Amino acid sequence: MRIRIKDGLYLTMDEQNLYASGDLLIEDDRIIQVGGQAPEDWQADETISGKGKLFMPGLVNTHGHTPMSLLRGYADDLALQVWLEDHMWPMEAKYTEQDVRYGSLLSIVEMIKGGTTTFVDMYDHTEVIAAAVEESGMRAVLTRGVIGLCSKEEQQAKLQHAVNFAKEWHGKADGRITTMLSPHAPYTCPPDYIEQFVEASRDLNLPIHTHMSETIKEVEQNVKDYGARPVEHLLKLGVFDRPCLLAHAVHLTDEEISILAEYDVRVSHNPGSNLKLASGIARVPELLRAGVKVSLGTDSSASNNNLDMFEEIRLAALLHKGVTYDPTVVPALTALRMGTIAGAESIWLDEVGLLKPGCKADIIAIDIDQPHMIPHTDLVSHIVYSASQHDVTDVWVDGRQLLKNRALTTLDEEQIRWEAARCFERLNG
Ligand SMILES: N[C@@H](CCSC[C@H]1O[C@@H](n2cnc3c(=O)[nH]cnc32)[C@H](O)[C@@H]1O)C(=O)O
Numbered sequence: 001m002r003i004r005i006k007d008g009l010y011l012t013m014d015e016q017n018l019y020a021s022g023d024l025l026i027e028d029d030r031i032i033q034v035g036g037q038a039p040e041d042w043q044a045d046e047t048i049s050g051k052g053k054l055f056m057p058g059l060v061n062t063h064g065h066t067p068m069s070l071l072r073g074y075a076d077d078l079a080l081q082v083w084l085e086d087h088m089w090p091m092e093a094k095y096t097e098q099d100v101r102y103g104s105l106l107s108i109v110e111m112i113k114g115g116t117t118t119f120v121d122m123y124d125h126t127e128v129i130a131a132a133v134e135e136s137g138m139r140a141v142l143t144r145g146v147i148g149l150c151s152k153e154e155q156q157a158k159l160q161h162a163v164n165f166a167k168e169w170h171g172k173a174d175g176r177i178t179t180m181l182s183p184h185a186p187y188t189c190p191p192d193y194i195e196q197f198v199e200a201s202r203d204l205n206l207p208i209h210t211h212m213s214e215t216i217k218e219v220e221q222n223v224k225d226y227g228a229r230p231v232e233h234l235l236k237l238g239v240f241d242r243p244c245l246l247a248h249a250v251h252l253t254d255e256e257i258s259i260l261a262e263y264d265v266r267v268s269h270n271p272g273s274n275l276k277l278a279s280g281i282a283r284v285p286e287l288l289r290a291g292v293k294v295s296l297g298t299d300s301s302a303s304n305n306n307l308d309m310f311e312e313i314r315l316a317a318l319l320h321k322g323v324t325y326d327p328t329v330v331p332a333l334t335a336l337r338m339g340t341i342a343g344a345e346s347i348w349l350d351e352v353g354l355l356k357p358g359c360k361a362d363i364i365a366i367d368i369d370q371p372h373m374i375p376h377t378d379l380v381s382h383i384v385y386s387a388s389q390h391d392v393t394d395v396w397v398d399g400r401q402l403l404k405n406r407a408l409t410t411l412d413e414e415q416i417r418w419e420a421a422r423c424f425e426r427l428n429g
Pocket residue numbers: 065080084088089092122123124144145146147148158184185211214273299300303
């Protein structure tokens with residue numbers, strides 16, 4: 001299948017050539033040309049007008065729990081531990097596979113419509129989520145999150161499930177699905193159990209993804225229980241000897257930042273969720289200065305409460321200026337990199353996150369003929385400071401169009417919305 005986008009404007013995220021214009025050519029799952037004219041003998045199966053649109057790489061959401069969209073607005077304005085233990089976990093314990101399926105699909109519908117083409121998902125019933133991803137055409141890094149506050153037998157069963165899932169689904173769905181291993185957090189997994197994940201991660205040659213240092217309380221408890229702050233604790237357990245992606249990493253000392261940089265640990269910054277749960281504000285400028293790869297995640301719709309990556313990009317650009325009184329920290333292009341190319345790099349995907357010949361055709365189109373996009377002074381600035389997920393008109397993943405003029409091509413949105421609402425009614429009943 002050959003697709004030609006004609007007369008488009010391209011924001012490549014390749015800093016050597018940030019913008020291009022003219023034709024963008026896609027052959028099967030890959031971009032083969034960005035800008036200029038198509039070769040004369042190049043025949044397209046489909047030609048699309050790019051007029052009035054900006055094309056850019058699809059957004060990469062590096063942390064979330066898709067099935068939790070069923071709990072959107074269910075328990076707001078609470079601190080993390082209360083929210084988790086008294087509200088989320090009891091509801092999640094009631095989840096059936098049907099709930100996981102429709103919660104996940106609801107999130108996927110929202111993400112496709114909002115320009116996200118790749119997402120990281122930590123949850124259980126991961127086979128159900130993988131099937132939804134496969135069906136939707138999206139790209140995802142899936143991981144069976146494991147809470148180890150249970151008997152040794154249950155711990156082993158969960159670890160085994162995580163390992164089997166990771167092994168079976170890595171590289172599936174035409175390579176659109178990859179996997180990781182996830183002890184949920186240092187406060188929900190005992191040290192010896194975390195070490196078993198490290199071993200499994202080595203055996204399978206897969207990365208580790210975990211929550212870390214989201215709240216001050218968690219850090220203090222870690223010191224009490226294990227005599228070390230979370231970074232030192234995970235370092236001792238061997239977690240950072242493996243490729244590792246941390247969600248949150250809000251509360252860090254200078255020394256901890258140096259360790260993360262030294263071990264090339266990646267951080268998924270979730271500003272919306274951190275604000276809503278009053279967890280604090282991550283030290284992103286310092287992390288970036290130290291050379292840590294920082295990407296962006298929404299976390300779940302139960303703590304956000306949407307999956308709009310444009311919001312996270314804007315928050316990343318605004319928040320750190322506000323708290324440092326320095327308008328030069330996290331400039332617009334840096335924030336946009338965090339939501340695209342740095343996101344892809346953070347999850348070990350080297351063929352997405354930018355528009356370049358040879359890269360995967362994960363592309364979104366944005367309507368730049370709206371009042372809030374005029375004049376076309378600086379489109380990076382507009383995407384970061386003015387756009388929202390509602391400006392996305394078209395989406396391709398792996399060369400396949402998943403959103404066409406704001407309509408989904410692979411999923412039945414109306415049915416999914418209806419089923420998801422019914423699932424919540426039953427859970428809440
Ligand atoms: N139910 C599984 C674990 C699922 S992993 C995903 C878990 O992450 C939890 N979660 C969602 N958001 C956050 C967050 O911000 N911090 C910590 N945990 C979270 C969520 O409630 C869910 O239980 C088991 O029994 O082992």
